[in-house]
Amino acid sequence: MPGGGPGLGRVVGLLRGRTEGPGTAAERRCHGRPRAPDATCKGCEEMGISYYDALLPVREPGAGLRAVLARIRLPYRALASVRVPGGRVVLAFVSDSALLSRMFAANWAQADAGQEPDATLYALAGSACGYGLDRRWDGARWWSRDQKTMVVFGFGSYRLAKVCVRGICSAVSGDDIVFVHGCALSVGARTGRRGVLITGSSGAGKTTLVAGLLRHPECSVAVLNDDWGALSLDSGILVSTGERMLHMKTGSVLALCPGFFATAPAGSYSSDLSEHDQNARMLVPPESVYGTAWSTVATVAEHVAVVVREPADWLPPGREHETVRALESEGDACLIHHHEAFFNGSLILTTEKDKLREEQRYTQLLNRTTVSWINNCSTPEALVSNFISAVMR
Numbered sequence: 001m002p003g004g005g006p007g008l009g010r011v012v013g014l015l016r017g018r019t020e021g022p023g024t025a026a027e028r029r030c031h032g033r034p035r036a037p038d039a040t041c042k043g044c045e046e047m048g049i050s051y052y053d054a055l056l057p058v059r060e061p062g063a064g065l066r067a068v069l070a071r072i073r074l075p076y077r078a079l080a081s082v083r084v085p086g087g088r089v090v091l092a093f094v095s096d097s098a099l100l101s102r103m104f105a106a107n108w109a110q111a112d113a114g115q116e117p118d119a120t121l122y123a124l125a126g127s128a129c130g131y132g133l134d135r136r137w138d139g140a141r142w143w144s145r146d147q148k149t150m151v152v153f154g155f156g157s158y159r160l161a162k163v164c165v166r167g168i169c170s171a172v173s174g175d176d177i178v179f180v181h182g183c184a185l186s187v188g189a190r191t192g193r194r195g196v197l198i199t200g201s202s203g204a205g206k207t208t209l210v211a212g213l214l215r216h217p218e219c220s221v222a223v224l225n226d227d228w229g230a231l232s233l234d235s236g237i238l239v240s241t242g243e244r245m246l247h248m249k250t251g252s253v254l255a256l257c258p259g260f261f262a263t264a265p266a267g268s269y270s271s272d273l274s275e276h277d278q279n280a281r282m283l284v285p286p287e288s289v290y291g292t293a294w295s296t297v298a299t300v301a302e303h304v305a306v307v308v309r310e311p312a313d314w315l316p317p318g319r320e321h322e323t324v325r326a327l328e329s330e331g332d333a334c335l336i337h338h339h340e341a342f343f344n345g346s347l348i349l350t351t352e353k354d355k356l357r358e359e360q361r362y363t364q365l366l367n368r369t370t371v372s373w374i375n376n377c378s379t380p381e382a383l384v385s386n387f388i389s390a391v392m393r
Contacts, residue, residue, distance in 0.1 A: 076101035080108035085232035092117035166346035188220035195299035200307035205376035212384035316373035
């Protein structure tokens, strides 16, 4: 695929100290032992059900995490600034992978070098034994709530970085903030303009719907977030995350902008070289995909449109508690079928307290907005028509 270096050109800072990683004496002592599997599934080509099911579980590391981190020195560090209503979440990405560190720095707006991070993600490319540690550390994504730190060994795919960042941001944000997996936009038509969150499980048809709205002659669309962002539950304000580059499936880019490769400036985008199929995903400037429809102007969410794929005779949830249950359920729920709690597979939901907190957030979200269920059971044109009838009436 064409495209190249300038999009990944920013060099992240070097940390002083010895790098202990694959190729060191510690790894040679583990010679003959199998390497830890990549923290994501090699066979998962789509960020859908199989992808989230294949992720290593999130676990609490206990008191031993500080000792683990004290013996590891990693050369790359980048600070990301993720915009939320009324502020920012600052996240440090520390790694021994130059490629993943460059991608992280290109993806996100950068925080000031001296700013204290709200949380830290340690992304280690090799297996635990390569750093002189017991192999049990290979079995999970280790998240310490007290230390606001996540540590992952066998970190190979940038998709995993994106999932971890999203989960951490939700975990460290205040109860007033909810991060939603979906597209945030304002849509104007004859009846006025609405702030809308389009959500739904991976593969439900969110991108197909947004692409149709962008081309609809009677709709004026401003896109704030491509497929993830924060909303204030007190004010309803939606803001752009401030991402400098979007990490997107190539198919989604072409669905939204069919002439992308003919119009995007050479070197303005980059293939995701961390993927087994290096043409499957890319880092791309949002303006190159959405053109003048891309916006950083905050809006107030009035409507939540939930896209699902169900039989034509399917009936949506009726009462409020059924709606929350439908969003929360995983697996073959009686109301809708999906495998991502709250349609967000990146959430860190390891305890009942985590689940209750997220349930309360979504209850507040649904209480302050109008909810429409858009069943993607026919053509793309019918999907757009159903959205306009439900949301813009």
